[in-house]
Amino acid sequence: MSFPLIIFFIIILPFSTSLTFSSFNISNSPWLPSQNRILVSPQNSFSAGFQALPTSSNLFIFSIWYSNTSYNVNHNTPTIIWSANWGFPVHYSASLIITSDGELRLLNDSSRTNFWQNPPSRNFTSTKLLLQDDGNLVFGSWESFLYPTDTFLPNQNITKNTTLTSKNGKFSFIGSNNLVFQGSDSYCFYTKEFLSLWDDGRVVRNGGNPITSADFGSKHTRRLILEDDGNLRILSFYPHRRKWVVVWVALLETCQAHGLCGPGYICYSDGSTSSGYKCVCPPGFKKILDPESCVPKIPIDPENSKFLRLDYVNYSGGSTYTNLMTYSFDKCRSKCVEEQKCHGFGFKYDGSGYCVLQMNRLVNGYWSPNTEMSFYLRVHQLETDPSNFTGMSEVLDTTCPTLITFPNPYRESNKTTLNIIIVTIIFTFEIASGVLLFWTFLKKYVKYRDMVHTLGLGLFPTAGAKRFTYGEIKLATKDFSEENFIGKGGFGNVYAGVLRDGRPVAVKCLKDVQSGESGFWAEVTIIARMHHLNLVRLWGFCDEKGQRILIYEHVPNGSLDKYLFKPGLVRLEDRDSDPNTTSMSSVEQTCMLDWNIRYRIALGVARAIAYLHEECLEWVLHCDIKPENILLGDDFCPKVADFGLSKLRKKEQLVTRSNIRGTRGYMAPEWTKHEPLTSKVDVYSFGMVLLEIVTGVRNTTEGPSWMPSEEWYFPKWVFKLGIEENRMDEILDRQIKHCYDDNVHFNLISRMVKTAMWCLQERPEMRPSMGKVAKMLEGTVEIMEPPKPTLFYL
Ligand SMILES: *[C@@H]1O[C@H](CO)[C@@H](O)[C@H](O)[C@H]1NC(C)=O
Ligand SMILES: *[C@@H]1O[C@H](CO)[C@@H](O)[C@H](O)[C@H]1NC(C)=O
Ligand SMILES: *[C@@H]1O[C@H](CO)[C@@H](O)[C@H](O)[C@H]1NC(C)=O
Ligand SMILES: *[C@@H]1O[C@H](CO)[C@@H](O)[C@H](O)[C@H]1NC(C)=O
Ligand SMILES: *[C@@H]1O[C@H](CO)[C@@H](O)[C@H](O)[C@H]1NC(C)=O
Numbered sequence: 001m002s003f004p005l006i007i008f009f010i011i012i013l014p015f016s017t018s019l020t021f022s023s024f025n026i027s028n029s030p031w032l033p034s035q036n037r038i039l040v041s042p043q044n045s046f047s048a049g050f051q052a053l054p055t056s057s058n059l060f061i062f063s064i065w066y067s068n069t070s071y072n073v074n075h076n077t078p079t080i081i082w083s084a085n086w087g088f089p090v091h092y093s094a095s096l097i098i099t100s101d102g103e104l105r106l107l108n109d110s111s112r113t114n115f116w117q118n119p120p121s122r123n124f125t126s127t128k129l130l131l132q133d134d135g136n137l138v139f140g141s142w143e144s145f146l147y148p149t150d151t152f153l154p155n156q157n158i159t160k161n162t163t164l165t166s167k168n169g170k171f172s173f174i175g176s177n178n179l180v181f182q183g184s185d186s187y188c189f190y191t192k193e194f195l196s197l198w199d200d201g202r203v204v205r206n207g208g209n210p211i212t213s214a215d216f217g218s219k220h221t222r223r224l225i226l227e228d229d230g231n232l233r234i235l236s237f238y239p240h241r242r243k244w245v246v247v248w249v250a251l252l253e254t255c256q257a258h259g260l261c262g263p264g265y266i267c268y269s270d271g272s273t274s275s276g277y278k279c280v281c282p283p284g285f286k287k288i289l290d291p292e293s294c295v296p297k298i299p300i301d302p303e304n305s306k307f308l309r310l311d312y313v314n315y316s317g318g319s320t321y322t323n324l325m326t327y328s329f330d331k332c333r334s335k336c337v338e339e340q341k342c343h344g345f346g347f348k349y350d351g352s353g354y355c356v357l358q359m360n361r362l363v364n365g366y367w368s369p370n371t372e373m374s375f376y377l378r379v380h381q382l383e384t385d386p387s388n389f390t391g392m393s394e395v396l397d398t399t400c401p402t403l404i405t406f407p408n409p410y411r412e413s414n415k416t417t418l419n420i421i422i423v424t425i426i427f428t429f430e431i432a433s434g435v436l437l438f439w440t441f442l443k444k445y446v447k448y449r450d451m452v453h454t455l456g457l458g459l460f461p462t463a464g465a466k467r468f469t470y471g472e473i474k475l476a477t478k479d480f481s482e483e484n485f486i487g488k489g490g491f492g493n494v495y496a497g498v499l500r501d502g503r504p505v506a507v508k509c510l511k512d513v514q515s516g517e518s519g520f521w522a523e524v525t526i527i528a529r530m531h532h533l534n535l536v537r538l539w540g541f542c543d544e545k546g547q548r549i550l551i552y553e554h555v556p557n558g559s560l561d562k563y564l565f566k567p568g569l570v571r572l573e574d575r576d577s578d579p580n581t582t583s584m585s586s587v588e589q590t591c592m593l594d595w596n597i598r599y600r601i602a603l604g605v606a607r608a609i610a611y612l613h614e615e616c617l618e619w620v621l622h623c624d625i626k627p628e629n630i631l632l633g634d635d636f637c638p639k640v641a642d643f644g645l646s647k648l649r650k651k652e653q654l655v656t657r658s659n660i661r662g663t664r665g666y667m668a669p670e671w672t673k674h675e676p677l678t679s680k681v682d683v684y685s686f687g688m689v690l691l692e693i694v695t696g697v698r699n700t701t702e703g704p705s706w707m708p709s710e711e712w713y714f715p716k717w718v719f720k721l722g723i724e725e726n727r728m729d730e731i732l733d734r735q736i737k738h739c740y741d742d743n744v745h746f747n748l749i750s751r752m753v754k755t756a757m758w759c760l761q762e763r764p765e766m767r768p769s770m771g772k773v774a775k776m777l778e779g780t781v782e783i784m785e786p787p788k789p790t791l792f793y794l
Contacts, residue, residue, distance in 0.1 A: 018036040018037065018038050018049075019035065019036060019037045019038065020037075020038050020039075020040045020047075021037060021038075021039060021040070022039070022040060022042065022130075023039070023128040023129065023130050024039055024096075024098070024128060024129040025098065025126070025127075025128040025129070026098045026100075026102075026125050026126075029096075029097045029098045030095040030096060030097040031049075031050075031095065031096040031097070032093075032094070032095050032096075033050040033052075033060045033090075033092055033094060034092065034093075037049060039129065039130075039131050040067060040131065041067075041131040041132055041133045041135075042132075042133055043133045044067045045066070045067060045068070045133045045134075045135070046064055046065070046066060046067055046081075046131055046132075046133070046135045047064070047065055047066075047067045047078075047131070048062070048063065048064045048065075048131050048137055049062070049063070050062055050063075050094075050096075051063045051065070051078065051080065051083075053089055054077050056089075058091060058092050059089035059090065059091065059092075060089060060090050060091070060092070060094065061080075061083045061084070061085050061086060061088075061089050061090075062083060062084040062085055062090075062096060062106060062116070063078075063080045063081075063082060063083040063084070064080070064081050064082040064083070064131065064135060064137055064144065065078035065079055065080045065081060066078065066079050066081070066221075070237075070239060070242055071221065071237055071244075073242065073243065073244060079244070081135060081149075081151040081153060081223060082135070082137070082144050082148065082149050082151065083149055084106060084115075084116045084117060084144075085106055085115045085116060085117060086117075086149050086167065087169060088115045088117070090106060090107075090108040090115055091108055091109055093109055094106065094107060094108045094109065094115075095107050096116075098125070098127075098129075100125065101122055101125070102122050102123040102124050102125045102127055103119075103120075103122050103123070104116060104119060104120050104123075104129065104139055104142075105119070106119075117147070118146075118147040119142075120139045120140060120141075120142030121142070123139065123140040123141075123142075124140070127139060127140040134153060134154070134155050134156070135153045135156075136156070145157065146161075146162065147162075148162055148163075148164055149164070149165065149167075150164055150165060150166055150167055150225055150226050150227070151164070151223050151224065151225045151226075152164065152197050152223065152224040152225075153197070153223055153224075154196075154197050154198060154199045154222055154223075155196065155197075155198070155199075156196065156197070157195070157196060158176045158193075158194045158195055158196055158197075159176060160175050160176055160193065162176065164225075164226040164232075165226065166226045166227060166228050166230065167227075167228055168228045170182065170228070170230065170259060171226060171228075171230040171257070171259075172226070173226050173232060175193065176193040176194045176195070177189065177190040177191070177192065177193040177194060178190070179226075179230065179232060179250060179251075179257070181230060181257065181258040181259035182259060185258050185259065187230070187251075187256060187257050187258040187364075188232075188250055188251055188256070188257075190205070190208075191208070192205040192206050192207055192208025192209075193205060193206040194206075194211075197222065197223075197224045197234065199219065199220075199222065200217055200218075200219070201213035201215055201217065201218070201220070201222060201234065201236065201247060201248075203224065203234070203248075211248065212248075212765060213234045213236065213247035213248040215236055215245075215247045215784055217763075217766065218787075220236035220237055220238070221236070221237040222234060222235065222236050222237070222247075223235055229254050229257060229260060229277070230251075230254075230257030230258070230259070230260060231249055231250055231251050231254055231257060232249070232250035232251075233246050233248060233249045233250070234246070234247050234248035234249075235247065236784075238784070238785070241785075245782055245784055246781065246782055247784065249781075253366075253368050254267075254277050255267035255268060255277050255366035255367070255368060256366065256368075258316075258363075258364045259363075259364070260277060260279070261277075261279030261365070262279070262291065262292040262293040262294070263291075263293040263294070263361060263362060263363050264281065264282070264285055264293045264294030264295060264362050264363075264365070265279040265280065265281060265293070265294050265365055266279070266280055266281070266282055266310070266313055266365040266366060266367050266389075267279055267364075267365060267366040267367070268280070268366065268367040268368070281294035282294065282308070282310060282313070282365070282377055282389070283308055283310075283377075283379075283383075283385035283386065283387050283388055283389075284296060284297055284298075284308060284377065284379040284380075284383040284385045285297065296379060296380065296383075297383065297385075298379070298380035298382055298383055299380070300343075300378055300379065300380055301380060301381075302337075302339075302340045304380065304381045305337075305378050305379065305380060305381060306378075306379060306380075306381050306383070307333065307336075307344065307376035307377060307378055307379070308376070308377045308379055308383070308385070308386075308387045309374050309375075309376055309377075309387055309389075310367075310374060310375045310376075310377055310387055310389035311374050311387075311389050312367050312368060312371050312373070312374070312389065313365060313366070313367050313371065313373075313374070313375040313389055314346055314365070314366060314368075314371045314373060314375055315343075315344065315346070315358050315362045315363065315364060315365040315375060316358075316363070316364045321335075321356060321357040321359065322356070323353070323354055323355065323356055324353075324355040324356070324357070325353040325354075325355070326353055326355040327353045329347055331355075332345055332347050332355035333345070333347075333376065335355070335357060336357050336376070336378070339357065339359065341359050341360050342357050342358065342359055342378065343358050343359070343360070343361065343362045343377070343378050344357075344358050344362065344375055344376050344377040344378045345357045345358065345375070345376050346358070346371075346373050346374070346375050346376075347373060347374055347375075347376065348373045348374075354373060362377075367389060466539060466540035466541075467540060467541065467542070467543070468540050468541065468542045468549075468551060469542065469544060470542055470544040470545055470547060470549075472499070472500070472542075473497070473507060473542050473549055473551070475500070476497035476498055476499050476500075476505065476507065477495040477496070477497040477507050478497075480493075480495055480509075481495075484496045484497060486506065491508065491510050491511060491642065492508060492509045492510045492511040493508075493509050494506055494507065494508050494509075495507045495509070496554060497551075499539075499551075503539070503553075503554075504554035505539060505551050505552060505553065505554050506536075506551075506552045506553070506554045506555070507549060507550075507551055507552075508549065508550045508551075508552065509547065509548070509549050510548040510549065510550065524538070524541045524550070527620075527643070528540075528541075530611070530612070530620070530643070532607070532608050532611045533604070533608075533637070534604040534605060534607055534608035534611075534637070534638055534639055534640060535608050535611070535612075535639060535640050535643060536552050536553055536555060536631060536639045536640065536641045536643075537552065537553040538550060538551070538552055538553075539551045539552065539553060552641070555631035555632065555633045555639050555641070556633065556634065557631070557632035557633065557634075557636065558631065558632065559627060559628050559629070559630060559631050559632070559641075560601065560627040560628075560630040560631075560632060560638070560689075560693075561626075561627035561628050563593045563632070564593075564627055564692055564693065564696050564698075564733075565627075565692075565696065565697075565698050593636065593736070594736060594739055595736070595739065595740065595744075595745045595748060595749065596748075597636050598693050598694070598752075599748050599749075599752065599777075600636070600637075600638075601630070601632070601636065601638040601693065602689075602690055602693055602752055602777055603774065603777045603778065604637065604638040604639075605625075605630055605638050605640055605686065605689070606686065606770060606773050606774040606777055607774045608638075608639075608640045608643075609622060609625065609640065609682055609686060609770045610769075610770035610771040610773070610774045612640075612643055612682075612770075613679045613682065613769070613770045613771070620643060621677070621679060621681065621682055622640070622642070622643045622682050622685075623677075623681060623682065624642060624663060624666070624685075625640075625666060625682055625685035625686050625689060626663050626665075626666045626685065626688075626689060627689060627692060629641045629642045630689070664700065665688065665698070665699045665700040666684075666685040666688050666689070666699070667681070667684075667685070668680065668681040668683075668684035668685065668764065669684075669762050670764055675764070678764055679769065679770065680764035680765075680767045680769075681764075682770065683759045683764075683767045683768065683769070683770055683773060684759060684760060684764075684767065686759055686770070686773065687715070687755075687756040687757070687758070687759025687760040687767075688714070688715075688756075688760065690752055690753075690755060690756035690759065691714065691715060691718050691753070691756045691760075693752070694718075694731065694732065694733065694749060694752055694753060694756075695718065695731050695732065695733055696732075696733025696734065696735055696736075697714075697733075699714040699715075700714075701714075713789075715756070715757065715760045715789040716788065716789060716790075717731075718731050718753060718756070718757075719757055719786075719788050719789060722750075722753045723753065723754070723757065723785075723786070724788075728746070728749060728750065728753070729742075731753075732749070747779075751776065751777060751779060751783060752777065754776075754783045754785075754786050755773055755776040755777055755783060757786035757787075757788075757789060758773075758776070758783070758786045759773060760789040761786075761787065761789060762789065762790050766787075
């Protein structure tokens with residue numbers, strides 16, 4: 001017999017001789033690993049028996065797995081959903097027995113210890129071990145569903161007493177609502193307990209909204225599992241891809257789990273896989289192995305220390321000082337300096353007063369843009385390492401090349417005194433000129449303070465809009481002159497202008513803005529508080545003489561539509577801006593917006609909208625996302641404009657239809673039905689824009705000559721060609737098709753198209769959240785095959 005054939009028999013024989021049986025009772029006891037017996041459920045959905053460890057064929061765990069071998073993605077190791085002795089593998093000579101007094105015992109060699117964890121109590125000798133079709137192993141009143149290991153199955157009751165533990169034993173899900181590291185260190189807490197995973201991809205919760213998976217509603221084999229990285233995930237099986245796909249995760253950023261990296265380390269997502277993360281030492285620190293951690297290269301001397309700024313880094317879990325609510329950076333810093341045991345502090349520049357000291361130890365460090373803070377790490381005065389956490393442009397090469405710069409820390413005491421001094425000097429002149437009434441001072445203080453700001457004399461507060469006078473705006477726009485007119489936006493005319501300090505601005509004169517005096521001020525303040533690289537900055541406003549004017553940063557390159565749509569293909573009625581301002585000459589021949597730039601634009605816009613939806617203090621719907629509202633800055637860095645104008649609202653409240661206007665072609669189906677409007681309306685509009693970025697075709701265009709015109713629905717057309725028939729090159733923008741290289745761009749573009757398809761689902765709950773969309777585009781979560789978008793009629 002030839003050598004390969006022997007190997008063939010060695011592999012095949014144990015399987016071919018395995019004996020299936022439907023119940024294990026006292027008359028077929030003992031059950032030995034060598035017998036190759038497998039207990040199967042009546043419909044043969046699940047199997048149970050001894051499984052050899054992949055690392056050692058002599059050690060076994062008694063487990064339950066899916067019978068259908070296609071679920072076993074690593075062909076010879078089945079997907080195990082439960083085990084009786086995880087972490088306590090037994091030897092080849094072990095046995096499972098039912099004793100003469102009705103006890104179930106898993107014995108190793110000659111020892112009497114029962115290695116079956118949470119064993120059933122004594123039963124009648126007639127009791128049998130049975131496996132049900134839902135995957136529940138039953139012995140009398142005992143059932144494996146009550147003692148899950150790392151997996152919940154559909155229809156399994158999740159109670160406060162059922163605990164999931166990751167295979168490596170580090171993480172658990174306790175009380176059916178709390179993810180913890182090492183038994184008590186909580187890193188993710190749900191106020192509403194989980195009750196059960198349903199077949200349709202829903203997790204029903206006690207008195208709360210259900211959690212829904214990305215493929216909610218479709219029929220799949222599913223499981224809820226706590227994996228070794230501490231993240232809780234729902235997996236669905238996709239038969240045609242022979243793959244378990246992640247359809248929901250508890251932590252969007254894996255690094256938010258505690259204990260992934262040792263003390264001192266900074267965890268960051270390396271973006272290549274959905275669970276990928278890396279542990280690195282901060283600058284000034286080095287790795288040591290026992291215990292695995294990062295320690296200062298030069299031991300810290302509290303009398304002789306300095307701080308390194310690590311952007312977007314947070315440490316937690318040391319004995320922390322809770323938020324000290326100190327608005328001044330210097331105060332926050334000196335609080336840490338005073339403390340011998342302070343290892344550093346976190347500070348936010350957004351004017352929220354966030355200042356948290358980390359005492360005694362540095363643990364659970366992670367880097368994420370979502371922290372929106374900097375961590376100041378204490379190092380020795382002589383440390384020469386520069387900080388390499390500065391906006392992390394090398395990690396996130398998809399963000400715009402513009403370096404993220406932080407405003408200088410704002411020193412509150414100086415500013416107030418400085419203002420008062422300056423105002424007083426000016427006021428002294430006023431006194432000299434005869435104005436003596438005190439209330440005039442009060443009234444003028446505000447005006448002079450603003451003047452002081454404008455002249456650059458005072459330090460700008462870190463947040464908040466500046467009030468301009470009508471005179472200043474008139475001067476800046478040359479009295480709203482014809483030559484400064486840029487266009488007519490959705491909310492009124494827009495003029496270019498230059499402020500006295502030389503800043504170029506765009507001035508938007510609002511029409512028909514109804515909110516009252518204080519409402520306007522409050523809303524503008526909120527809009528001005530939103531800072532994101534991909535949002536147009538609001539510098540200030542003017543609310544005088546019945547005029548409502550907003551002053552924005554000027555974004556030089558115009559809006560996206562000018563680059564995407566050839567004038568011939570664009571229907572004029574869809575354009576808000578003056579067609580005369582469209583100049584194609586400069587972009588026509590070259591690959592001005594090449595595929596990489598288009599991808600970056602898409603990603604930037606997604607991130608900005610995600611920020612509006614979820615990350616701000618207030619929840620803001622844009623409601624009018626379209627290429628006209630995406631401006632292109634230096635290096636074609638996209639900036640979303642006109643946000644916050646439609647309606648500002650607090651979380652959980654629903655937008656009313658009045659006062660909102662979208663643009664035909666970009667409006668989600670909910671607008672025409674009597675359904676609540678949620679953030680998913682923006683997701684829909686974004687999906688349209690995404691397809692337009694790829695195809696260069698306006699979605700309302702009735703197919704040009706080279707497109708079929710019957711039953712025209714833009715997303716359906718893209719789906720048919722791009723996804724069903726896999727003829728991606730036929731949908732690509734003809735302007736730059738010649739720059740397309742299958743090897744380089746295919747992944748990028750197919751990710752954009754698939755993400756768009758998910759965004760364009762008719763049911764809002766089928767669409768992913770904007771945060772998810774950004775991750776889908778980034779490639780940090782897997783994108784499942786999207787269902788075909790269906791046609792709806794307006
Ligand atoms: C035990 O199970 C076997 C088959 O699995 C069956 O033939 C036998 O009758 C059962 N014995 C008892 C005591 O239930
Ligand atoms: C069972 O016995 C084997 C060999 O005798 C040993 O390697 C293994 O650790 C034992 N299992 C447990 C859980 O003690
Ligand atoms: C789950 O709980 C419900 C109600 O509490 C109960 O009716 C059902 O039988 C339980 N299912 C299982 C498998 O224990
Ligand atoms: C930052 O520098 C430290 C050493 O000073 C290094 O260990 C770490 O990997 C660097 N981090 C990144 C993100 O490059
Ligand atoms: C940073 O970590 C602290 C725990 O030390 C936590 O309270 C805080 O919310 C975190 N900050 C941010 C912005 O995530």
